Amino acid sequence: MDKQQQYIRVFRHLDKNGDGKISPSELQICIGDDLSLEEAEMAAAMMDSDGDGLLSLEDLVNVVEGANEEEKVNDLKMAFKMYEETEGSGCITPKSLRRMLRKLGESRSFDDCKLMIAKFDVNGDGVLSFEEFREMMS
Known part of the structure; x- marks a missing residue:
């Protein structure tokens, strides 16, 4: 089963009345008693792309995919x-790259690390910023 089919299956499960839209009350039912109807209406309004106060399959996919992207960015930040170089420095230097690769059991020379960084160093400052690291990992 591919990802789109999984989304359709989940959507149909949430769409209790089968009208092709998830209403705030249907959202409230699937999330549970912790969510008031007013909170469900606010959540639906935030996720709703066409302004009708109801969630379409596309809205559901956008929310899930957006959450997945946020998780990926958080994972990349942890890896970065x-x-x-030092926590909060905001850059990966050849020295810090070499140190980390050694910890991972891969021995590289300082010059090798400089070359590795140079491949993705967009602004040419000799180090990798988070955005350059993110691009490298994509």
């Missing part, structure tokens, strides 16, 4: 911190 492992390679960072």
Whole structure:
């Protein structure tokens, strides 16, 4: 079953009355008693792309995919911190890259690390910023 089919299956499960839209009350039912109808209406309004106060399949996919993207960015930030020169410095240097690669059991020379960084160093400053690291990992 591909991802789109999984989304359709989940959507149909949430769409209790089968009208092709998830209403705030249907959203409230699937999330549970912790969510008031007013909160469900606010959540539906935030996720709704066409302004009708109801969620379409496309809205559901956008929410899930958006959450997945946020998770990916958070994971990349954690990985970046492992390679960072010093915590909060905001860059990966050849020295810090070499140090981390050694910890991972891969021995590289300082010059090798400079070349690795140069491949993705967009602004030519000799280090990788988070955005350059993110581009490298994509």
